Structure formats: structure tokens, C-alpha cells
Amino acid sequence: MSQSTAPGNDLPDPQHPSHHRTVLLRGGDVHSPADPFATAMVVERGHVAWVGSEGAADAFADGVDEVVDLAGALVTPAFTDAHVHTTATGLALTGLDLTGARSLADALVLVREHAAAHPQDTVLLGHGWDAARWPGGRPPTRAELDEATGGRPLYLSRIDVHSAVVTTALLDLVPGVTDRTGYRPDAPLTGDAHHGVRAAALAAVTPRQRTQAQRAALAHAASLGIGSVHECAGPEISDEDDFTGLLRLAAEEPGPRVVGYWADQDVRRARELGAAGAAGDLFVDGALGSHTACLHEPYADAHGAGTGTAYLDAAAVAAHVVACTEMGLQAGFHAIGDAAVASVVDGIRAAAEKVG
Ligand SMILES: [Zn+2]
Incomplete structure (x- = not known):
């Protein structure tokens, strides 16, 4: 139940x-x-x-x-969530939620309280501000955030996650950030500058913070009646310590069963890490929104996007399925566009001719 x-x-x-x-x-x-x-x-x-x-x-x-x-x-019966990024989910749950802030002053109070409540976190993460709904309509300045956090690294994404405000201490972790597109001295960061500070913020998450995030995500899953989650990790998505740490946590503590997938063409490595499959987010193509999903026909809504991006062709899919099958691991792929799905089907058919 x-x-x-x-x-x-x-x-x-x-x-x-x-x-x-x-x-x-x-x-x-x-x-x-x-x-x-x-x-x-x-x-x-x-x-x-x-x-x-x-x-x-x-x-x-x-x-x-x-x-x-x-x-x-x-x-x-308990539900299964077949595609989870546990740590990212947990960081969203354990981070500062600004969706309820009704004014700039309100938001700054929440930032101050969150910083005080998390003295050991190397980086403070938060999400959900929307200055358009606040009287005055302006987001916090960097100086205001520096003051509210006592000069600690802070990353606060806007409600649409495409821009963020940060502190000076976080900017200092990204050399050359002021030369990147999307950098403005006292406005939310967008584009390249935003991607730089976001990557720096996630890289600064401590192992302790990460474990707390994983625990929070699994507890949240259990509260929704989810008895099993499939963690879709991989070298391009997370890292090995994150993955093995999660599998260890799930084995040691009560909570949902975690089935780990490591999206790596290095099948041996996936097995060494304890993965059930070299699968999950193993990218055959990208995403429709970014015009990188791989299509048979060119994109009609974006000039120059062509038919998208193919990261793996049918031969590479076949080689991966054969390698997984021989090692007794599950193979699996991320395939969004119709051409990408065709590559997977062709690749699996070719692999079946070899390994049955
Ligand atoms: Zn995914």
C-alpha cells in the first residue's frame, strides 16, 4: 500500500x-x-x-x-518511477523555494533565513522568484544578496529557470564570466553567463549536501507511494560518486528501491559501478525544444537547425546492444526524434542478428 x-x-x-x-x-x-x-x-x-x-x-x-x-x-501496489535524476530532484526539494515570496523584501528575508539554517553548505541554491509579481517589479541586486548571505555563494534561478541572480562569491567561481554573453553587472544573468554560474553552483555542492538531497528525493518518492525509482545517471549527466553514493544510500536505508542506469558506452565501467544497465540517458539525439532531436525532415520552425543532431548512429547502437548483451547488462537509449528512433530500431535489429 x-x-x-x-x-x-x-x-x-x-x-x-x-x-x-x-x-x-x-x-x-x-x-x-x-x-x-x-x-x-x-x-x-x-x-x-x-x-x-x-x-x-x-x-x-x-x-x-x-x-x-x-x-x-x-x-x-507501489508505483515505479522509470526515469529519475535523484540528486537534481532532491536539490530542488532541499533548496530555497521562492515561489511564495510576495515582494523583494520578502524574498531577501527568505534568503537570509535559508543561509542561516544551512551554515555548512558550500553553495546555497534556490529557485522560483518572479519579480514581475512583486511591487516595484525588480529582482534583488547582487549587493543585496551578498549582504543577505554574508558573502557566500548563492544561485537563485528565476521561475522559468532561464535566468538567475547570484552573489559575488559565486561569480568569483567562474573565471571570465564577465566576458560571457548574458552577463550584465546588475541584472539577472542569462545565456552563457547563466550556464557558467549554474555549472559552478552544482559543482560546489558538497557530498553531505548531495546525500541530504538524495535522501529528500527518496523520502518524497515514498510519500507519493513510489516504491522503486530508476536513476538515469551517466558521465554526461552526473558523476560516478553521485551514482555510487545513491546506490549505497538506497541499500543502507529504508526507502524506495533504486535501480541504477549508467548511460555510458563503456559497458565495463557501468558494471563496475553497480549499474543494472548501460542505459537511460544514453543520447542518440537531443531535444525537440532545442531543435537537436534527430528528424527525417528538417525542422519547419527553425532556420539552420536542419534535421537535428545525431550523437549515435545505427552501427553505434548495434555495438552497444551487443556489448551489453554479452556482459549481461540492460541496454537502453534516449531517442526523441523519428530518425533517432529509427536508428535504435535498426541498431537493435543488427545486434539481434549477432547475439540473438
Ligand atoms: Zn533524463
Whole structure:
């Protein structure tokens, strides 16, 4: 059920009393292919032992340790989230949320409080300001943010994530940032300058901050009834320490099961890192919004974009599937455009001719 304390955990905690008890849950809507009209279920030693109707549940009621009235609640198997970037999700959850700030002064108070509450974080991260909704309509200046953080690195993305305001201490981490496009001395950073400070901010996240972010993301998943997440990591997306740290955390602490994918053509490395597959965000092409998804026909809405960008062709897809199959790992790809999908299909067909 969705409120399980240890979703995805195969080994019942022997200390936990519920694992020695037989519990009847009734009066709900129990989603099960075994009985589409089930309203009740029996849990025995942490496992579902029976699902069925109220009438049949009466027969169990006297023989169980506990009866729980579901009061019409929906009971389902735990959900699986098949594509997650755990750390990024967690950083958004643990960072400063400015979407509720009603004025510039309000936002600066929140920045000050967040900085004080996170003395050990090397970089402070926040998101969601929208100066257009504030009286006066201006975002915080760098001097105001320097003052509110006591001179610490701070990155605050606007609600649309395409621009950000930062402190002097964060700018100092990006040599040459003042020469980049999108840099203006006292306005939100856009373009190249924005990408530079964003990369510097993420690189400054400490291992402790990262672990807290991962824990927050997994706890949030569990609160939504998600019992298993597929982490789509890779050398171009995250880093090895981030990936192995997450797998270790998931193994040591109760919470959703984490299935790790490492998007690397170096299949051996993926296995060494403990990945279930050299898959996930292994890019055959890019994204439609950036006109880099690979299409059969040229983009009609962007001059010069051509048919997009192909990072892997059918031969490379075939080689990867063969290498994964021989190593007993799952292969998988990121493919958005129709031409990219065709490359994957052709590549898998070619691989099947070799390895069956
Ligand atoms: Zn992804």
C-alpha cells in the first residue's frame, strides 16, 4: 500500500512488529488484477496473503491481530518511477523555494533565513522568484544578496529557470564570466553567463549536501507511494560518486528501491559501478525544444537547425546492444526524434542478428 514504511524492501525488518502480525485491511478500494472488485486484503508477515470482498473479509476478521478500516482509501501496489535524476530532484526539494515570496523584501528575508539554517553548505541554491509579481517589479541586486548571505555563494534561478541572480562569491567561481554573453553587472544573468554560474553552483555542492538531497528525493518518492525509482545517471549527466553514493544510500536505508542506469558506452565501467544497465540517458539525439532531436525532415520552425543532431548512429547502437548483451547488462537509449528512433530500431535489429 502507498503508506508502507519500507516500500521496495524485500527483507522485512524483524524488529518491526507489523512483520510478525496478521493484519486485515478492509473498506477500501484494493487495486489488484487478481480481483478487480476487491475492497479488503490480508497482510501476513509483511506480505500480501489475500485480496477479496467484504463478505469474505468477515471470515478473516476474528483470526487476525489487527483490523484496519481503510475508510474508502485506494490501495495499490507501489508505483515505479522509470526515469529519475535523484540528486537534481532532491536539490530542488532541499533548496530555497521562492515561489511564495510576495515582494523583494520578502524574498531577501527568505534568503537570509535559508543561509542561516544551512551554515555548512558550500553553495546555497534556490529557485522560483518572479519579480514581475512583486511591487516595484525588480529582482534583488547582487549587493543585496551578498549582504543577505554574508558573502557566500548563492544561485537563485528565476521561475522559468532561464535566468538567475547570484552573489559575488559565486561569480568569483567562474573565471571570465564577465566576458560571457548574458552577463550584465546588475541584472539577472542569462545565456552563457547563466550556464557558467549554474555549472559552478552544482559543482560546489558538497557530498553531505548531495546525500541530504538524495535522501529528500527518496523520502518524497515514498510519500507519493513510489516504491522503486530508476536513476538515469551517466558521465554526461552526473558523476560516478553521485551514482555510487545513491546506490549505497538506497541499500543502507529504508526507502524506495533504486535501480541504477549508467548511460555510458563503456559497458565495463557501468558494471563496475553497480549499474543494472548501460542505459537511460544514453543520447542518440537531443531535444525537440532545442531543435537537436534527430528528424527525417528538417525542422519547419527553425532556420539552420536542419534535421537535428545525431550523437549515435545505427552501427553505434548495434555495438552497444551487443556489448551489453554479452556482459549481461540492460541496454537502453534516449531517442526523441523519428530518425533517432529509427536508428535504435535498426541498431537493435543488427545486434539481434549477432547475439540473438
Ligand atoms: Zn533524463
